[in-house]
Amino acid sequence: MATQDLLKKVRRLEIRSRRLVEDLFSGGTESVFKGRGVEFEEVRPYVPGDEVRDIDWNVTARLGQPFVKRFVEERELTVMLVVDVSRSMLFGTRGQEKRELAAELCALLGFAAVRQNDRVGMALVSDSVEHFVSPARGRVHLLRILRDVLDHESARGTRLGAAARFLTRTLKRRSLVFWISDFEDRLDAADWRVMAARHELTALAVRDPADEQLPRAGWALLEDLETGMRRLVDTGSPALRQRYATAARERRRLAEVALSAALCPVVEIRTDRPYVPALVRHFQNAKRRGVA
Numbered sequence: 671m672a673t674q675d676l677l678k679k680v681r682r683l684e685i686r687s688r689r690l691v692e693d694l695f696s697g698g699t700e701s702v703f704k705g706r707g708v709e710f711e712e713v714r715p716y717v718p719g720d721e722v723r724d725i726d727w728n729v730t731a732r733l734g735q736p737f738v739k740r741f742v743e744e745r746e747l748t749v750m751l752v753v754d755v756s757r758s759m760l761f762g763t764r765g766q767e768k769r770e771l772a773a774e775l776c777a778l779l780g781f782a783a784v785r786q787n788d789r790v791g792m793a794l795v796s797d798s799v800e801h802f803v804s805p806a807r808g809r810v811h812l813l814r815i816l817r818d819v820l821d822h823e824s825a826r827g828t829r830l831g832a833a834a835r836f837l838t839r840t841l842k843r844r845s846l847v848f849w850i851s852d853f854e855d856r857l858d859a860a861d862w863r864v865m866a867a868r869h870e871l872t873a874l875a876v877r878d879p880a881d882e883q884l885p886r887a888g889w890a891l892l893e894d895l896e897t898g899m900r901r902l903v904d905t906g907s908p909a910l911r912q913r914y915a916t917a918a919r920e921r922r923r924l925a926e927v928a929l930s931a932a933l934c935p936v937v938e939i940r941t942d943r944p945y946v947p948a949l950v951r952h953f954q955n956a957k958r959r960g961v962a
Contacts, residue, residue, distance in 0.1 A: 752792075752795060758828060762941050771939065772819070775939065780815060784812055789805035802840070803815055834864075849874065857928035866932040879941070881918055
């Protein structure tokens with residue numbers, strides 16, 4: 671993408687997202703982006719008056735004298751945006767590709783975090799982690815992330831488990847992880863269970879109506895975006911359209927079962943509907959559950 675066109679797209683994303691952030695916060699979702707209480711900082715020698723329950727027994731046994739854990743108030747949150755950039759995300763039948771919608775979600779969530787002075791990081795994933803940006807604060811840092819999302823080109827398929835294992839190893843600080851993908855992959859619940867145990871993980875499942883319902887358009891040449899395979903099919907055939915819908919629903923069900931086993935909430939984001947209401951509902955539900 672030409673530099674000038676890229677900068678214009680980033681600017682449009684910024685203007686639109688700043689307005690939408692106001693809609694998010696007007697829904698009473700501020701606490702989702704705030705710190706979560708206290709976090710461990712270090713161990714230090716025990717002094718009279720320290721709480722006995724704060725003693726670190728492992729360190730005490732190793733060093734032969736009592737040590738206590740020191741905690742500090744957690745005042746910021748790390749927001750990690752994980753974006754599926756596999757070729758299936760280039761699909762869209764309602765005027766916007768899934769990939770473009772993913773960029774909008776990054777902008778909206780990113781500016782919400784910047785408003786709270788939280789750190790934002792990003793990973794672009796396909797069958798591996800193709801690009802990683804360490805979390806940092808500020809508008810300029812976020813604009814760099816948005817440029818990377820919009821300008822990145824991938825000719826690869828989907829294997830999200832490998833990316834989940836990489837991020838579990840890489841993210842040392844507990845983070846709010848938004849995984850933006852169509853989840854057109856066979857997910858292993860174990861990968862997601864480990865990540866969800868260490869981080870606040872939310873799956874934003876980006877879907878297009880044609881993912882599950884083949885349009886009736888007569889004979890058409892269909893292409894699998896990830897494998898490049900093409901096939902001439904009669905989309906007017908009721909049996910074919912039923913098989914297409916059944917296979918798509920089963921893929922979706924298996925992905926949601928794996929994420930559910932990891933206690934990872936799934937928010938459906940569709941190319942044919944406004945996405946802000948879905949996000950507001952999710953954050954309000956999280957607040958009621960005490961996640962925030």
